[in-house]
Amino acid sequence: MVRVVVLGAGVAGHTAALHLRRLLGTRHKVTVVSPNSHWNWIPSNIWVGVGEMTKEQVIFPLAPIYAKQKIDFVQARAVAIHPNGTKDDPVGSVDVVSTEAGREGQERRLRYDFLINATGPKLRFEATEGLGPHGGHTVSVCTADHAVEASKQLDATIAKLKSGQRQILVVGTGHGTCTCEGAAFEYTFNVEHQLRQAGVRDKAQLIYLTNEAQLGDFGVDGMAFKQKGFEQSSRMWTESLFNERGVHSILGAHVSKIEPDTIHYETLDGKTWTQHFDFAMLLPPFGGAGLKAFDRDGSEITDQLFAPSGFMKVDADYTAKPYEQWVAADWPKTYEVPGFPRIFAAGIAFAPPHQISRPRKTPNGTMIAPAPPRTGMPSGMMGKSVAQTIADRIKHGPDAPAHEASMARIGAACVASSGTGMLKGSAAAMTMFPVVPNYQKYPDSHGRNFNGTRGDIGLYGHWVKLMLHYLFIYKAKALPGWQFIPE
């Protein structure tokens, strides 16, 4: 019996676990370790954050799903990996600390033959003073609970607007190195929709504050589309939308401090500014989950497995080089950890070799560099690919070739949808193919395939987002035929 341990039950980890069970049958043991008792379809947190959906519509308990699938579920936080075993035991193992009610703090050691690190991000609110809902002055939509709180605060702001008070609402990124600008963009237009629905749009100033140097960058260096015989850019398309909806913007910003009603930030020219706000949803930067690694003799080898950011080093080219020399081939394909052939990292947990968007520094030395998004569709594809590799190696031996899911080959859909119902919603829908521009393969179309890279606004994008919501939750619940729903 082979033991596969999956750390994390987000899109990558949960997908990997379900496919492992499907591919391996019940002869082998699959264990999922997650500090959370519930699965959360995070893209729909945006709708929870404006009160269009309830928390219960975007989460479900993991334990019954895993029980049905005969997957062991350990509700705990992984804290240390022993890739070469310990002094008394040569088998690889992971130390976990329970987060289950009644067992909080209890430690366990889980032995593994294969390990998938899919822990997702640590939400680093502490990177900016005053950021976030835990003792800070801003709200977040990163978790379902955060989104519920964001919705309450938005309701309170709308109530003030209705009473005639003018309000300033700021939505965006809370640090110069944040990722997921697409989520902030989507929340901005959901808030704008709510303000219009409440009849108070004219009394509110809505500002999108971002670390992107220009609108439409989305942390992926923007996109070029071919429409009606012309090349168009995501920048032009996004700027048009901002004009149409009267949303203001602050670009290339690093938020350094947040006081109860004031955001302090620095822009790319090195100048520092303040912005008053009445309501602010600012995303935090992401970091690795903080796992440590130890050798058999107890010496720490964290730097062999993890980058300084805490993300796991995989089969990428991490050689430091100028932006102009970055190529698609730098990006990992198999997500194997070099030197540790039984360990993989998928989803946000792997360390990207570099940004996709051009990183910039202010004259003061402050880094303003949108981090690469690696959530949703790419995460699911990585999880499945890693599961297939492990299943093949268990069945056919360690030399079985690895499956590949490079972000320089896979695409992603980003749908920023607002409103509810089948006829009242609207969405800005984008697809990019591939996520990481591949200038060698697509030299004449800005590194991406024009056939797959599109941007449009309309009701149909809203239908796509609704469809993805229901399909992914159906799939995550492992309901009949789940395996036929693509990642």
Added chain:
Amino acid sequence: MSQTTESAPVITRYPDAPTPTRLTRFNRHNLLIQIPKFVLMCANIMMMVIKGHDKD
């Protein structure tokens, strides 16, 4: 090119960005146009899923 207020770098308008016409805005909710676009986007996503696993 963008317009900013004097007190802070808040961009209030992008003068070079195109403005959608009334017909464009109408078409964004026209079911006869939106239904085929929905089908095309689903096909596009499926194409990305299938081709994403291709090797160079």
